[in-house]
Amino acid sequence: MPATEESATITPMKIINRFQDAKFLLSAAKMGQLPEDQAVEIAFAGRSNAGKSSALNTLTRQKSLARISKTPGRTQLLNLFDINEQLRLVDLPGYGYAKVPEAVKKNWAKLIDDYLTKRENLCGIVLVMDIRHPLKPFDEQMIDWTASQEIPIHILLTKADKLKKGPQQATLLEVKKAMSEHPQATCQVFSSLKRTGLENLEAWINGFFLDEEVLD
Helix, strand or coil: CCCCHHHCCCCHHHCCCCHHHCEEEEEECCHHHCCCCCCEEEEEEEECCCCHHHHHHHHHCCCCCCCCCCCCCCCCCEEEEECCCCEEEEECCCECCCCCCHHHHHHHHHHHHHHHHHCCCEEEEEEEEECCCCCCHHHHHHHHHHHHHCCCEEEEEECHHHCCHHHHHHHHHHHHHHCCCCCCEEEEECECCCCECHHHHHHHHHHHHCCHHHHC
16 A cells, blocks of 8 residues: 555665666456466556656656557556566556547456556556546546445646646646545646656555565
8 A cells, every 4th residue: 555654664665666677577358367476556647648667767768658540549458567576557548539549448447447447556547648638537536436345546637738837736626626525536736748746656556565465
């Protein structure tokens, strides 16, 4: 679970993940293709044009770890990236892009649903939203699901460089207000272009390693 006051005595060096060491592990079209281990998995979810791949690349300091396409909706599988023996990042298929055929959308929805409901070592979700278009129906469904499952979710309001600081903060406050009844949800602004909010994202992920049982 994310950091708590009780776990603050853990030596910081033990919890700092070298995100730049992330390596592609595999792509999976179904659950049976996933590794059978207990590595902490943090899933990145979001609409197809929200900037999910860019956020992953910024986090890992790699330009093309997660493929960026000019045509949203190209991520059709679960893409897994290993950082170390403790942590894995999972890029979920983007959702909601109108030009993707309906049959493909249904396959993606089933794959996402299977992963979210059956993957036992899923520990948290980073939900990527374009700061100019937050809280779309898919986003709200994901937030409600994490509430029902008591899974932490961290909202990245991406493409913050597209707005001035005033509108950025206004949107952040708006989303935080909407999340006031969801204690499992946290929120921040983020820009892949300017790396705004990168340290906050790293801290949230590293917070899952403030449990001595995970470190042993």
